[in-house]
Amino acid sequence: MKIAVGLSGGVDSAVAALLLQREGHEVSGVLMTLWPGAEGPAPVRSACYGPDEAADIRAAAEVAARLGIPFRTVDCAADYEGQVLRYFREAYAAGTTPNPCVRCNERVKFGILPAAARAAGLVFDRFATGHYARLGLDAATGRRVLMRAADPAKDQSYFLYRLSQAQLAEALFPLGGLTKARVRALAREAGLPVHDRRESQDFYAGDIGDLVGPGPGDGEIVDRDGRILGRHRGVGYYTVGQRKGLGISSPVPLYVLAIDAAANRLVVGPESETLRRAAAVRDCVWGPFESPAAPFRVRAKVRSGGRPVPALVAPLDGGRCRVDFDEPVAAVAPGQSAVFYDGETVAGGGVIESAA
Numbered sequence: 001m002k003i004a005v006g007l008s009g010g011v012d013s014a015v016a017a018l019l020l021q022r023e024g025h026e027v028s029g030v031l032m033t034l035w036p037g038a039e040g041p042a043p044v045r046s047a048c049y050g051p052d053e054a055a056d057i058r059a060a061a062e063v064a065a066r067l068g069i070p071f072r073t074v075d076c077a078a079d080y081e082g083q084v085l086r087y088f089r090e091a092y093a094a095g096t097t098p099n100p101c102v103r104c105n106e107r108v109k110f111g112i113l114p115a116a117a118r119a120a121g122l123v124f125d126r127f128a129t130g131h132y133a134r135l136g137l138d139a140a141t142g143r144r145v146l147m148r149a150a151d152p153a154k155d156q157s158y159f160l161y162r163l164s165q166a167q168l169a170e171a172l173f174p175l176g177g178l179t180k181a182r183v184r185a186l187a188r189e190a191g192l193p194v195h196d197r198r199e200s201q202d203f204y205a206g207d208i209g210d211l212v213g214p215g216p217g218d219g220e221i222v223d224r225d226g227r228i229l230g231r232h233r234g235v236g237y238y239t240v241g242q243r244k245g246l247g248i249s250s251p252v253p254l255y256v257l258a259i260d261a262a263a264n265r266l267v268v269g270p271e272s273e274t275l276r277r278a279a280a281v282r283d284c285v286w287g288p289f290e291s292p293a294a295p296f297r298v299r300a301k302v303r304s305g306g307r308p309v310p311a312l313v314a315p316l317d318g319g320r321c322r323v324d325f326d327e328p329v330a331a332v333a334p335g336q337s338a339v340f341y342d343g344e345t346v347a348g349g350g351v352i353e354s355a356a
Contacts, residue, residue: 002026003172004117004124006109007063007071008048009056011194012130014063015183016174018190020128021067028122029064031057032076032113046198048104049080050205062193074116076108083107085211092212092236095261096335099159099304100203106162110171126172133157134176135168136345138288144168145287146346151179158304161339161349162285212236219264221248224257224273232266235259241274241331255331275328276355281338282320284350288342291315298340298347300325302332313340313348321350 005017007029021027035053057073064071084104091098114127132149133156144165149155163171175183187195204211212234221230230248232238237245242256246268255274258267279302286292292315299308300323310326323338332338332355339349 001125002028002123003126003128004028004030004114004122006113006127006129007031007060008130008200009059009063009194009197010130010199011184011187011192011197012132012175012199013060014130014192014194015178015186015190016128016130016172017063017067017069018186018192019174020172021069027067027069028124029060029067029069029071030113030117030122031060031071031073032080032109032116033057033073034077034080036077036081046200047202047205048101048200049203052205059194059197066190066192072117072120072122074113074120076112076116079112079116080104080108083112089212091335093215093261094335095235095259097239097259097333098335099337101159101304102162102337104203105160106164106167110163110167114170125170127170128172128174130175131156131160131173132175132178132180133160133173134344135171135173138345141288143288147176148341148344148346149173149175150177154180157346158301158337158339161287161337161346164285208237209234216264219266221246221266221268224267224269229254229268235261235264235266238266239331240333243271271330274330276330276332277325277328279323279325279332279338279355280320280353281323281350282318282353284315284319284321284348286348287346292321292348296342296347298342300329301339301341302329302336302352306331308341311340319350320353 003020003025007013017027034049039054084100088098088100132154134147136145136147138145148157215234218231218233220228221232238256240256252270254268257269295314298313300311301308312324314322334352336352338352340347
């Protein structure tokens with residue numbers, strides 16, 4: 001097949017291209033450019049979006065040259081601004097916690113990028129990335145499904161759960177059955193120049209204030225009874241469940257319980273008060289079925305690094321559902337995604353609206 005690989009300048013996408021080439025496919029590399037400003041120094045934290053994008057382009061070009069495959073860049077900066085950064089700002093302004101990686105995968109990386117590459121003249125049958133996930137087919141419904149990676153420590157299915165049937169039909173994830181250590185070893189053995197390059201640690205390399213803007217500025221940190229305990233530096237710097245960085249002296253550790261954006265307040269309390277037994281979820285998407293006909297059992301994750309918890313998902317009208325956890329779950333943050341697993345299969349998920 002003719003396969004376009006979304007190169008990023010990192011080791012994972014490089015090895016994805018290597019493996020596909022070894023299988024005999026006609027491989028080409030494409031990198032989406034996102035940074036609209038001038039090139040800057042390499043930040044302390046490596047990220048997908050930052051002023052050192054030119055270094056990523058050079059690294060991806062070196063990989064393509066080593067493999068002997070065509071390589072091109074596609075300018076997605078305006079689309080990234082409209083689809084991801086604007087959403088990011090609006091979420092924080094509303095007092096919720098956005099998940100830009102989920103949004104980017106659905107709208108940009110597996111949507112706008114392959115479409116723009118084709119519009120630019122690149123011909124390909126499938127689109128591959130270096131994500132750690134697997135693909136399958138539901139025997140009962142015939143629908144394509146997303147599945148966990150073989151290595152649970154690197155599984156990225158949480159960030160891909162919103163991919164549509166059309167996107168899954170075109171996608172390839174060559175690294176789904178590998179560990180990170182094996183991927184680096186393959187890159188080293190093949191002489192790929194990125195075999196020891198550090199991996200992305202976040203979606204943005206700089207200070208979050210650069211993206212969300214000044215906002216209303218600092219405000220009060222209060223407990224549930226409204227007693228003022230301190231001041232925060234802007235609600236955009238915090239998320240539900242956060243403990244570090246509050247700057248409050250207390251006999252017990254305090255956590256963010258809620259973000260009141262309208263009042264520019266953080267509500268904090270002890271860890272026990274962060275626990276929730278249920279969540280309302282909106283904008284749901286489903287994997288093995290168009291929509292569930294009745295409540296069903298899953299293991300639910302409310303954070304990318306969270307532990308899957310047994311739960312009951314009850315579908316509601318309007319693309320919503322209610323999730324009842326079998327045990328209390330900490331830091332159920334509005335704006336984050338709740339992703340549901342049936343064994344190794346992603347059964348669905350949506351955006352957390354509220355928790356109780």
